[in-house]
Amino acid sequence: MELDKIAKKNLKMGRANQEVFAETIENLAAADPSIIAVTSDSRGSGKLVPFGQKYPNQIVEVGIAEQNLVGVAAGLASAGKKPFAVSPACFLTARALEQIKNDVAYSDNPVKLVGISAGVSYGALGTTHHSLHDFAVLRAINNITIVVPADNFETEQAVRLAANLKQPIYLRFGKKSVPFLSEENQTFEFGKGRVIREGADLTIIANGETVQHAWQAAEVLEQQHGITTKVISMHTIKPLDTELLDDLAKAAKPIITVEEHMVNGGLGEACASYLFQQGARNPFHIMGVPDEYTVTGSQNDIFKHYGISCDGIVAKATLVLKN
Amino acid sequence: MSDKELEKKSVFLRKNILKYIYKAKAGHTGGSLSCVDILNVLYNKVLNVDTENFRIPDRDRYIQSKGHCVEALFVTLADRGFFPESDLETLCQYQSHYIGHPTKKVNGVEQNTGALGHGLPICVGEAIAAKLDKKQHRVFTLLGDGELPEGSNWEAFLSASHYKLDNLYAILDNNKQQITGSNQEVMNTDSLRDKLEAFGWSVKEVDGHNLNALVSALNNGPFQTGKPNFIIAHTVKGKGVSYMEGVLKWHHGVPSTEQYELALSELDAAEALIS
Numbered sequence: 001m002e003l004d005k006i007a008k009k010n011l012k013m014g015r016a017n018q019e020v021f022a023e024t025i026e027n028l029a030a031a032d033p034s035i036i037a038v039t040s041d042s043r044g045s046g047k048l049v050p051f052g053q054k055y056p057n058q059i060v061e062v063g064i065a066e067q068n069l070v071g072v073a074a075g076l077a078s079a080g081k082k083p084f085a086v087s088p089a090c091f092l093t094a095r096a097l098e099q100i101k102n103d104v105a106y107s108d109n110p111v112k113l114v115g116i117s118a119g120v121s122y123g124a125l126g127t128t129h130h131s132l133h134d135f136a137v138l139r140a141i142n143n144i145t146i147v148v149p150a151d152n153f154e155t156e157q158a159v160r161l162a163a164n165l166k167q168p169i170y171l172r173f174g175k176k177s178v179p180f181l182s183e184e185n186q187t188f189e190f191g192k193g194r195v196i197r198e199g200a201d202l203t204i205i206a207n208g209e210t211v212q213h214a215w216q217a218a219e220v221l222e223q224q225h226g227i228t229t230k231v232i233s234m235h236t237i238k239p240l241d242t243e244l245l246d247d248l249a250k251a252a253k254p255i256i257t258v259e260e261h262m263v264n265g266g267l268g269e270a271c272a273s274y275l276f277q278q279g280a281r282n283p284f285h286i287m288g289v290p291d292e293y294t295v296t297g298s299q300n301d302i303f304k305h306y307g308i309s310c311d312g313i314v315a316k317a318t319l320v321l322k323n
Numbered sequence: 324m325s326d327k328e329l330e331k332k333s334v335f336l337r338k339n340i341l342k343y344i345y346k347a348k349a350g351h352t353g354g355s356l357s358c359v360d361i362l363n364v365l366y367n368k369v370l371n372v373d374t375e376n377f378r379i380p381d382r383d384r385y386i387q388s389k390g391h392c393v394e395a396l397f398v399t400l401a402d403r404g405f406f407p408e409s410d411l412e413t414l415c416q417y418q419s420h421y422i423g424h425p426t427k428k429v430n431g432v433e434q435n436t437g438a439l440g441h442g443l444p445i446c447v448g449e450a451i452a453a454k455l456d457k458k459q460h461r462v463f464t465l466l467g468d469g470e471l472p473e474g475s476n477w478e479a480f481l482s483a484s485h486y487k488l489d490n491l492y493a494i495l496d497n498n499k500q501q502i503t504g505s506n507q508e509v510m511n512t513d514s515l516r517d518k519l520e521a522f523g524w525s526v527k528e529v530d531g532h533n534l535n536a537l538v539s540a541l542n543n544g545p546f547q548t549g550k551p552n553f554i555i556a557h558t559v560k561g562k563g564v565s566y567m568e569g570v571l572k573w574h575h576g577v578p579s580t581e582q583y584e585l586a587l588s589e590l591d592a593a594e595a596l597i598s
């Protein structure tokens with residue numbers, strides 16, 4: 001079943017979010033010399049080569065040394081600069097975790113941590129290059145906003161807001177081109193989920209590169225099964241949009257969460273924890289990468305394998321609604 | 324194996340690196356070509372390892388810290404008989420164990436690597452264990468020069484000399500380049516020899532494409548009793564393919580069909596010169 005083909009034609013294709021990130025800080029840097037990109041031999045993957053050429057005094061290269069990257073960024077922030085520390089999400093949030101916890105979050109230095117090629121973007125490069133732990137570890141650290149934009153619109157908004165944010169923030173971007181998800185809903189605010197599709201029978205909460213699959217699944221569910229699905233891009237995992245979750249609790253319809261993260265400690269568990277402590281009765285299902293040795297292959301192979309795909313979500317939704 | 328055979332093997336391994344990167348449409352070409360002579364020498368002249376019984380405790384250890392150059396490792400292991408070369412047809416495919424970095428699911432691979440700056444500390448642990456158990460085997464790692472700024476390397480440099488690990492050999496693939504540019508531009512590690520000696524290591528420098536020089540450096544340790552051994556292997560990124568040598572984009576560039584054929588013809592010509 002090539003369900004995604006049915007749905008895809010309705011979405012306008014954009015670029016990779018990490019490309020839009022780079023373009024946005026390039027634009028911001030022109031007017032604001034305090035914006036500094038900090039890189040760890042990562043400017044190529046971060047699409048920051050033109051930035052470095054245009055603003056040689058606004059880029060600090062530390063070499064392959066991610067702990068140093070985050071420490072240096074903390075110092076720059078403390079001295080009044082607006083540093084974007086850019087490195088693959090896997091290294092940034094594992095190797096430099098103590099610097100994030102102590103030098104950024106605990107010491108309240110407003111570094112903008114930018115995890116690129118996140119999740120399983122690096123596909124067949126394997127587990128060393130995957131970040132399926134970053135939501136979980138960062139959620140367990142106080143004083144850091146966690147944002148995972150789904151499309152180019154959300155990315156640009158998030159980067160612009162992050163530039164002037166006075167608190168630490170983690171922005172997570174994927175490597176692949178993503179479609180624009182909603183022409184109608186052009187509002188973006190940290191901590192406020194973006195409803196990209198309305199529906200009454202079921203809600204899918206997703207973030208980042210998985211939202212497009214949720215949208216496609218909703219399209220197929222409507223066309224083929226007459227099921228209407230609300231789709232939420234929950235771009236901010238922390239702080240979570242509890243108002244939106246309260247509304248879902250009231251409606252008591254089934255909820256499926258989808259994320260490019262291990263099922264432990266991510267978006268799904270964040271929503272579940274809030275909802276169930278409020279006494280919510282919604283049937284609730286978390287989709288993501290299970291707690292096992294991750295299957296090998298491209299990002300697409302891995303998504304398909306674990307059902308993080310149009311087909312996979314449709315299958316899950318129909319099962320959930322049958323029970 | 325004769326000198327000529329060893330030289331021919333280097334050419335053969337280079338061709339296989341290109342073959343499987345070309346097939347998989349992914350891989351770290353430049354750094355695989357710069358370190359493959361080192362791997363050839365290690366696996367065919369230096370390491371005491373058994374393809375049938377890889378995990379026997381007395382084996383020499385080789386941990387590839389610059390894991391991204393897995394193609395050089397895989398073609399060398401296949402040639403040495405650790406697994407059929409045809410397995411590499413599945414490189415980077417769905418559900419294959421042959422992924423873009425070393426994994427222990429592949430026979431002959433000692434440790435899972437790929438995040439830089441991990442190989443040396445693990446080797447320090449292996450070398451301490453060998454000393455504790457009064458074993459004679461040696462422990463080898465291969466580092467990238469761009470990898471050196473990772474702080475974990477310098478922590479391990481200290482531990483290795485502190486514990487007098489003269490059974491430990493760190494080989495640097497000193498191709499002078501990383502992704503963004505030269506090591507000097509990105510993060511300067513000049514006077515490396517002085518730095519390492521100050522950290523208590525015994526250092527030798529060799530031409531990393533001179534097989535005899537590598538054999539004699541790697542088989543004649545320890546250089547000084549009670550000191551860990553460091554071999555700075557001067558290499559060329561992309562070695563063996565004229566249009567790749569020293570050209571940054573070949574760090575992880577994949578050749579087109581024409582480029583692949585041109586590379587093979589250059590390697591054929593190099594092979595013909597080995598009489």
Ligand SMILES: Cc1ncc(C[n+]2csc(CCOP(=O)(O)OP(=O)(O)O)c2C)c(N)n1
Nearest residue numbers: 041354437438439467468469470500501502
């Ligand atoms: C901890 C970590 N940071 C970043 C990377 C991404 N990366 C892979 S290869 C590479 C450049 C390595 O340069 P070098 O060590 O000189 O390798 P070589 O030139 O031999 O290919 C980088 C930055 C990584 N694999 N691990």
Ligand SMILES: [Mg+2]
Nearest residue numbers: 468469500501
């Ligand atoms: Mg190098």
